[in-house]
Amino acid sequence: MKRSIFVLAVAFLLATIAAGQTSSTDDVAAIKATALNYIEGWYEGDAARMESALHPELAKRMILTDPKTGHSQFNHMGAMQLVQNTRRGGGSKTPKDQQTKEITILDRYNNAAVVKIVASGWIDYLEEAKVNGEWKIINVLWELKPKPSR
Template identity: 30%
Template sequence: MLVQKITQLLFVVSLLGGSQLFAQNAAVDSVSLALNDYIDAFYYGDTSKIHRSIDPGVHKYGYYRPRNGSTYEGSAMPFREMLEYATGVMKKGKNSNVEKFPRKVEVYEVLDKTACGKVTAWWGTDYVLLAKLDGRWKITNVLWQSPAPKQ
């Protein structure tokens, strides 16, 4: 009788642990989707992915080196400019090399309300903060840098 109760208890505990693991994996997948939407928006000019995965109040700021420049300059890109950039990409048409562009998404941590990750793309490296807003993961902050000079 005692063995049966312990077995039942262990079964219930394993189910609960499994459901937490499933929920955690689903959250990581959802954050990864938002980070991939972010890249796709700029690679393919897909504004629907901006609307789906980026909060309109996003703060994006980054550092780039102008051509033939040796020092970095800073630049902000608000939500409206993200949409304009993506629209410009769409108007130019698909770049035949886009599939060869660098693309890496890393999810560092996912909590119940916040998450963070890293995106590597042709323009450089972006560190991304996300929040779960109205049941969906949205990018709220981005800090980026163009590729570092070759040494």
């Protein structure tokens, strides 16, 4: 009897762990797919694909500092503006061989993830959240890469 209870307990534990790993694997794939929809949507000028990646309350932000004055300026863009910019062509003029899209999941805990995208001319840090079962980008902090010297 004790052996049967022990075997059932171990079986339950293993099933729980396996289910958690499947969910985790599925979530990792979904987090990356969301990031790909965002960056590839931009490069392809595909507004529907971009919109599918974004939460409607998205905030995309960057700080630009004038190298001559040292004065910093805060820039903000919402989901609607980003989708409209994508609809107008986005990064579609970037040659395919220059469309960098290195995606790295930096951290994930339950329904929150931080993703880094190294793109052709900038780096994005995405904050994604699982909303109603789907991963959506909530915030983006981005920085331009330095232009190569000529």
